[in-house]
Amino acid sequence: MAKEKKGVRLEHVSKIYQDPKTKKDFYAVHDANIDIAPGEFVTLLGPSGCGKTTILRMIAGFESPDEGEIFLGGEPINELTPNKRDTAMVFQSYALLPHYNIFDNVAYGLKLRKMPKEQIAEKVHAILALVGLEGMEDRMTNQLSGGQQQRVALARALVIEPGVLLFDEPLSNLDAKLRVDMRNEIRRIQQAAGITAIYVTHDQSEAMALSDNIIVMKKGVVDQIGDPHTVYYHPVDEFVADFIGESNFLRGKLTEKESGHAGVATIEGCPVEVADIEHLSVGDDCVLVLRPEAAKLADEGVLPCKVTLSRFMGNYQNYQVMVGDTLVKITDFNPKNHKIYEVGDEAFVSFTASDVHVL
Amino acid sequence: MARTQSAELDRKKLLADPIMVTTIVVLIAFLTLFILYPLAILLVDSFITERGPSLEVFQRIFDMPSFTTAITNTLSVGFLVSIASALVGLLFAYVEVYVKLRTRFLSGLFKVVSMLPVVSPPFVLSLSVIMLFGKAGIVTRYLLGIYDNSVYGFWGIFVVQTLTFFPVCYMMLRGLLKNIDPSLEEAARDMGASRWKVFTSVTLPLMLPGLGNAFLVTFIESIADFANPMIIGGSYDTLATTIYLQITGAYDKEGAAAMAVVLLCITLLMFIVQKYVLEAKSTATLTGKASRARMLITDRSVTLPLTILCGLIAVFVVVMYVCVPFGALFKTWGYDFALTTKWFEQVFTRYHGLEAFRDSFVLSLIASPLTALLSMIISYLVVKRSFRTKGFIEFVSMLAMAVPGTVLGVGFIRGFSGGIFHTGILQGIYGSAAILIIVFIVRSLPTGTRSGISALRQIDKSIEESAYDMGADSFTVFRTVTLPLIKDSFLSGLVTAFVRSITAISAIILLVTPQFFLITVQINEFAEKGSYGIACAFATILIVITYGSVLLMNLAIKHFGTSKYTEEA
Ligand SMILES: Nc1ncnc2c1ncn2[C@@H]1O[C@H](COP(=O)(O)OP(=O)(O)O)[C@@H](O)[C@H]1O
Numbered sequence: 001m002a003k004e005k006k007g008v009r010l011e012h013v014s015k016i017y018q019d020p021k022t023k024k025d026f027y028a029v030h031d032a033n034i035d036i037a038p039g040e041f042v043t044l045l046g047p048s049g050c051g052k053t054t055i056l057r058m059i060a061g062f063e064s065p066d067e068g069e070i071f072l073g074g075e076p077i078n079e080l081t082p083n084k085r086d087t088a089m090v091f092q093s094y095a096l097l098p099h100y101n102i103f104d105n106v107a108y109g110l111k112l113r114k115m116p117k118e119q120i121a122e123k124v125h126a127i128l129a130l131v132g133l134e135g136m137e138d139r140m141t142n143q144l145s146g147g148q149q150q151r152v153a154l155a156r157a158l159v160i161e162p163g164v165l166l167f168d169e170p171l172s173n174l175d176a177k178l179r180v181d182m183r184n185e186i187r188r189i190q191q192a193a194g195i196t197a198i199y200v201t202h203d204q205s206e207a208m209a210l211s212d213n214i215i216v217m218k219k220g221v222v223d224q225i226g227d228p229h230t231v232y233y234h235p236v237d238e239f240v241a242d243f244i245g246e247s248n249f250l251r252g253k254l255t256e257k258e259s260g261h262a263g264v265a266t267i268e269g270c271p272v273e274v275a276d277i278e279h280l281s282v283g284d285d286c287v288l289v290l291r292p293e294a295a296k297l298a299d300e301g302v303l304p305c306k307v308t309l310s311r312f313m314g315n316y317q318n319y320q321v322m323v324g325d326t327l328v329k330i331t332d333f334n335p336k337n338h339k340i341y342e343v344g345d346e347a348f349v350s351f352t353a354s355d356v357h358v359l
Numbered sequence: 360m361a362r363t364q365s366a367e368l369d370r371k372k373l374l375a376d377p378i379m380v381t382t383i384v385v386l387i388a389f390l391t392l393f394i395l396y397p398l399a400i401l402l403v404d405s406f407i408t409e410r411g412p413s414l415e416v417f418q419r420i421f422d423m424p425s426f427t428t429a430i431t432n433t434l435s436v437g438f439l440v441s442i443a444s445a446l447v448g449l450l451f452a453y454v455e456v457y458v459k460l461r462t463r464f465l466s467g468l469f470k471v472v473s474m475l476p477v478v479s480p481p482f483v484l485s486l487s488v489i490m491l492f493g494k495a496g497i498v499t500r501y502l503l504g505i506y507d508n509s510v511y512g513f514w515g516i517f518v519v520q521t522l523t524f525f526p527v528c529y530m531m532l533r534g535l536l537k538n539i540d541p542s543l544e545e546a547a548r549d550m551g552a553s554r555w556k557v558f559t560s561v562t563l564p565l566m567l568p569g570l571g572n573a574f575l576v577t578f579i580e581s582i583a584d585f586a587n588p589m590i591i592g593g594s595y596d597t598l599a600t601t602i603y604l605q606i607t608g609a610y611d612k613e614g615a616a617a618m619a620v621v622l623l624c625i626t627l628l629m630f631i632v633q634k635y636v637l638e639a640k641s642t643a644t645l646t647g648k649a650s651r652a653r654m655l656i657t658d659r660s661v662t663l664p665l666t667i668l669c670g671l672i673a674v675f676v677v678v679m680y681v682c683v684p685f686g687a688l689f690k691t692w693g694y695d696f697a698l699t700t701k702w703f704e705q706v707f708t709r710y711h712g713l714e715a716f717r718d719s720f721v722l723s724l725i726a727s728p729l730t731a732l733l734s735m736i737i738s739y740l741v742v743k744r745s746f747r748t749k750g751f752i753e754f755v756s757m758l759a760m761a762v763p764g765t766v767l768g769v770g771f772i773r774g775f776s777g778g779i780f781h782t783g784i785l786q787g788i789y790g791s792a793a794i795l796i797i798v799f800i801v802r803s804l805p806t807g808t809r810s811g812i813s814a815l816r817q818i819d820k821s822i823e824e825s826a827y828d829m830g831a832d833s834f835t836v837f838r839t840v841t842l843p844l845i846k847d848s849f850l851s852g853l854v855t856a857f858v859r860s861i862t863a864i865s866a867i868i869l870l871v872t873p874q875f876f877l878i879t880v881q882i883n884e885f886a887e888k889g890s891y892g893i894a895c896a897f898a899t900i901l902i903v904i905t906y907g908s909v910l911l912m913n914l915a916i917k918h919f920g921t922s923k924y925t926e927e928a
């Protein structure tokens with residue numbers, strides 16, 4: 001549907017703000033390098049205050065970068081005002097125009113483009129059908145539920161066929177169930193429209209469900225860019241490993257390195273086979289990232305442990321065990337026919353080299 | 360680390376928006392020319408004589424006993440009036456917020472009392488005090504048999520100003536009291552404190568900055584008040600009247616300019632303390648909204664004396680206002696109470712009533728939409744946009760609040776009678792209708808801007824951003840989004856500006872030329888001459904006009920207002 005999907009590129013982009021309390025300047029975004037392909041759905045993911053909104057607002061043009069250049073469809077856009085940029089934003093608060101009905105809200109951008117009346121009506125009806133609001137043209141915005149307002153906001157942004165759609169935590173004001181429905185809708189509509197989308201969220205499951213690529217941010221810095229699979233199984237650091245899903249961190253030293261990419265690490269005095277260790281040499285400190293669902297509790301295995309918590313949660317058994325001084329969380333899915341360990345039991349944590357990611 | 364690139368980009372983005380740039384430039388020019396320049400010229404004129412800079416003029420005025428007395432008079436009146444107004448205001452606010460009123464009549468009365476000073480010309484209360492308590496006063500002469508009571512002087516001003524200004528304090532303090540979380544006071548009650556103890560140990564300390572704020576706001580108003588001291592002051596001159604007499608009586612423009620500088624310094628000082636120290640504090644101590652409804656006081660030993668006291672004051676105020684139309688209907692006030700329409704007739708047949716109403720009405724009608732639009736534009740720029748000169752625009756438009764009308768009047772005389780810096784440039788506007796309109800605008804701009812700013816702060820910034828993002832330029836955003844969303848504030852700003860303009864006197868009386876007749880100037884003239892029948896007739900018609908426009912405004916807000924779609928479904 002879009003006239004032309006556009007890519008977005010940030011080159012060494014930084015934004016400096018002044019802390020209102022200390023009056024000191026700080027980098028809200030520091031040296032961000034991002035390349036988003038046309039038609040891609042990308043999320044900016046990170047804890048609150050890490051600079052996601054700032055990046056989005058710089059792309060929309062509401063904030064100006066202090067360093068670097070932003071490109072939209074290959075053109076530098078630093079000097080363009082928001083109304084001259086081929087972007088459309090869906091705001092966290094929806095930001096619908098309260099004095100207009102749904103039709104006029106959606107038609108607003110088209111009227112600004114001096115489109116003939118019949119064409120506007122046609123387009124508005126088509127887009128309202130796409131977002132599932134057909135027949136509600138005359139409602140005022142305060143007569144709508146949160147989810148419906150969200151759809152209007154989305155329709156309004158889509159109808160002007162922008163080169164890129166920007167979302168700033170659009171689902172955070174909805175309740176949990178609706179949030180899941182709406183995120184599937186957003187993905188469906190984005191695919192149907194074939195439009196580039198940049199989506200800000202602090203909710204990792206939203207990011208996983210929606211994105212082609214995830215940009216993980218930490219304190220103003222882009223920490224990792226990758227598809228959901230990569231950021232989950234190959235996090236670049238403990239921050240990413242911890243922020244996306246749950247992780248156990250087993251600390252130790254690399255004690256053997258074989259010719260290829262395999263070797264042995266020593267954790268709490270026990271040898272553990274590891275793989276993908278090109279970046280390490282023998283004697284280096286290393287951290288093994290072990291997902292709770294990748295670890296198993298067994299009568300024999302890699303690391304001896306003592307069970308300190310055992311809870312039946314329905315679809316899984318939740319364990320916490322101590323390996324030496326390290327606490328390890330283990331989730332055992334579908335435990336109906338598995339052996340259940342009780343608090344105080346001695347057992348082993350079992351996993352294979354391909355289950356762990358070595359930092 | 361430097362924010363130079365973003366500053367440069369923001370500048371370029373601004374320059375890409377010619378309407379915005381033009382608006383800002385025009386605004387700055389207007390504010391500089393009609394607020395800063397008239398004040399600056401006062402300083403220049405009083406410090407720089409033909410023989411270079413000197414304090415000669417100041418020495419001269421401070422040697423005048425009449426001037427130093429006026430300073431003492433102004434400050435003593437201001438001080439006592441502000442204390443009294445803040446206390447009476449607190450009483451009303453407390454009763455409204457804390458006490459369960461048994462009759463709706465009383466709450467209706469409160470509403471009337473809070474609105475009357477807004478819609479009435481400034482000297483109405485002075486007129487009625489004279490008619491009730493003066494030599495021929497109904498109360499003094501007929502009820503009490505006192506034949507030589509003089510209301511002129513300190514006490515006259517004190518009573519009239521207190522009654523005029525306490526409603527402002529009442530409105531300010533009411534807002535603050537409503538924001539006190541009831542649980543704070545309930546906690547103290549729970550621990551065994553008496554009501555009085557709760558009031559003195561919890562409520563009052565929380566209110567102190569707010570009371571200080573109300574005190575200073577009233578102080579500034581009282582010092583700046585021209586009309587009441589003029590009519591009821593007698594020989595008790597204040598700074599505002601002294602300056603007026605210095606110009607119109609002694610034709611001493613340098614002296615008046617220097618006096619105006621002194622008056623301006625006093626009000627500016629208070630304004631700065633009020634704005635930058637107390638205003639921030641008074642809202643900071645009361646964070647957020649009250650969590651839930653307050654248990655109203657029903658204890659008769661508390662409610663009875665408080666409501667009776669308030670009721671008496673309120674009734675007294677209403678009687679004072681009602682007095683004015685009757686003053687216009689009696690043949691000879693104090694002697695012959697036969698009803699007559701002769702005063703109303705004379706207003707139109709002998710005293711240029713028609714011209715006066717036409718001039719006042721037309722000039723105010725031109726000034727008010729300009730004022731309302733200008734204040735909305737300023738508020739929009741201040742709240743929603745960021746650019747380098749924003750601080751200047753905000754400061755100067757608020758500064759006008761601290762400038763007494765008399766000072767502005769003298770500033771305009773000095774600044775424009777000989778053209779800009781006495782060069783003859785723009786001399787043409789002096790004595791014209793344009794300068795009167797400009798004075799009306801400048802006098803109403805701060806109130807309009809203040810209410811515009813608070814209205815705009817309520818609107819989520821992203822609503823305008825979304826329109827901007829959809830492709831609208833700044834002007835379109837202002838026209839299609841901002842203005843419709845603050846329609847209520849715009850309409851009330853329009854009417855407030857109209858009412859303020861049509862009832863204005865302090866600056867205008869210095870600038871009006873014989874070809875214009877203004878109602879307020881006429882009232883002042885006849886009241887001074889002692890022709891209370893004529894003065895009351897003029898005032899009555901004026902009250903009808905202002906009250907009518909407020910009614911119209913409320914009707915308009917009800918029909919076209921924003922409440923329909925800003926309410927939650
Ligand atoms: N206009 C501003 N002035 C000063 N600091 C700001 C401004 N906007 C955001 N910040 C700060 O910049 C940092 C990043 O903010 P933001 O991009 O909104 O974070 P996120 O969207 O990831 O939660 C935060 O520390 C925030 O307080």
Ligand SMILES: [Mg+2]
Pocket residue numbers: 049052053054169
């Ligand atoms: Mg954010």
